[in-house]
Amino acid sequence: MKLICPVCGKTYDKPVQRCECGEPVEFERFKGEPYIGRSVWERFWDFWPVEPALEFSLGEGDTPLVKSRLGEELGVKLYLKNETVNPTWSFKDRGTFLAMSHALKAGYKTVGTVSTGNMAASVSAYATRAGLKAKILVSESASDEKLKAVSVYGGEVIRVLGDYGRLYFESLAIGEKLGIYFINSDNPFRVEGYKGIAFEIAEEISPDYVLIPTSSGGLFRGVVKGFIELHESRLIDRVPALIAVQAEGCSPICRAFSEGKARIERFESPKTIAKAIANPYPPSGNAVLKFLREFDWKCVSVGDDEILEAQRKLAGEGLFVQPASATGVAALRKLELPEGAKVVSILTGSGLKTLNDTPAGEIRECRLEELEKCLG
Numbered sequence: 300m301k302l303i304c305p306v307c308g309k310t311y312d313k314p315v316q317r318c319e320c321g322e323p324v325e326f327e328r329f330k331g332e333p334y335i336g337r338s339v340w341e342r343f344w345d346f347w348p349v350e351p352a353l354e355f356s357l358g359e360g361d362t363p364l365v366k367s368r369l370g371e372e373l374g375v376k377l378y379l380k381n382e383t384v385n386p387t388w389s390f391k392d393r394g395t396f397l398a399m400s401h402a403l404k405a406g407y408k409t410v411g412t413v414s415t416g417n418m419a420a421s422v423s424a425y426a427t428r429a430g431l432k433a434k435i436l437v438s439e440s441a442s443d444e445k446l447k448a449v450s451v452y453g454g455e456v457i458r459v460l461g462d463y464g465r466l467y468f469e470s471l472a473i474g475e476k477l478g479i480y481f482i483n484s485d486n487p488f489r490v491e492g493y494k495g496i497a498f499e500i501a502e503e504i505s506p507d508y509v510l511i512p513t514s515s516g517g518l519f520r521g522v523v524k525g526f527i528e529l530h531e532s533r534l535i536d537r538v539p540a541l542i543a544v545q546a547e548g549c550s551p552i553c554r555a556f557s558e559g560k561a562r563i564e565r566f567e568s569p570k571t572i573a574k575a576i577a578n579p580y581p582p583s584g585n586a587v588l589k590f591l592r593e594f595d596w597k598c599v600s601v602g603d604d605e606i607l608e609a610q611r612k613l614a615g616e617g618l619f620v621q622p623a624s625a626t627g628v629a630a631l632r633k634l635e636l637p638e639g640a641k642v643v644s645i646l647t648g649s650g651l652k653t654l655n656d657t658p659a660g661e662i663r664e665c666r667l668e669e670l671e672k673c674l675g
């Protein structure tokens with residue numbers, strides 16, 4: 300199986316993580332047919348670059364697609380892909396599981412990642428599950444509170460003092476030297492794992508648009524590749540329009556797109572409540588930009604107030620997501636999509652991970668003696 304650079308086109312026969320030109324690499328496109336099976340891994344068996352190590356699965360994927368009322372006032376049909384129900388409460392588990400399958404097969408004893416949030420927890424959990432050691436590199440500023448959800452699984456959490464932006468590339472280089480397999484945000488196996496989101500959506504509906512909260516760009520690339528492979532396998536008639544959504548306070552991809560630039564530039568002093576999508580220099584940014592241009596897709600950025608409003612509305616439907624995951628619904632309002640369009644928004648991660656950033660709802664107090672009056 301060859302790897303190919305989606306930006307310059309160079310191909311590789313060995314399992315490299317990045318192209319010599321500095322951009323990510325991805326597996327050539329797969330073609331196949333669906334099978335009957337319990338999990339997305341089995342139903343789309345032809346489409347994975349490595350045999351999924353099902354004995355180490357924690358039940359990631361196969362998440363619900365929920366019809367939402369929130370599209371009604373805008374005249375669109377809105378569906379929510381609820382990724383918050385994954386084993387560590389974000390879609391990262393899909394990619395972690397597939398990359399872990401590769402690490403096991405290739406004989407690695409230790410895996411690693413660079414993250415402070417959902418990916419750190421996911422790699423920590425799946426490493427433990429597969430009996431591998433984990434080295435989780437986090438930034439100087441990561442709060443102790445947040446790191447509890449990572450260290451609880453037993454992975455080694457290391458605060459790295461220094462330029463966090465360089466850590467992504469340094470970890471790949473040093474990992475290769477020491478035999479540690481780093482599963483970072485847009486690792487080629489991780490991106491392949493995200494294709495399952497597209498596969499599952501296509502099993503249920505044929506959307507016109509898919510809204511994707513975008514940080515490193517790994518999720519976006521995975522969902523695009525999934526739909527393209529289904530199309531090339533003649534399993535769907537058309538690829539939906541994909542819309543990258545970023546937070547205004549950190550939107551390097553949207554900025555380069557609207558300014559007509561061919562390459563992203565570092566977003567200085569990022570500041571947003573949507574911390575899970577606040578990568579100032581996304582490692583798959585140029586690859587995402589290329590897709591947006593080629594397909595004439597869109598990039599939308601939303602402000603913190605709009606994000607919090609969308610988070611509240613989603614909670615009002617019974618789905619509590621983190622701010623980053625509410626950006627898709629926040630973007631709907633700005634998009635003016637055609638009447639009756641079928642739209643999927645990916646709810647990427649659970650709100651329980653960011654309780655500190657959540658405005659409190661109303662809480663009343665009542666004396667037991669007055670309960671009847673209180674309830675009346």
Ligand SMILES: *Cc1c(COP(=O)(O)O)cnc(C)c1O
Pocket residue numbers: 389391416417418484512513514515516517518519575576621623624647648649
């Ligand atoms: C990782 C993450 C994203 C963005 O994914 P990328 O692959 O980095 O673009 C969006 N939302 C949540 C909750 C995440 O954890």
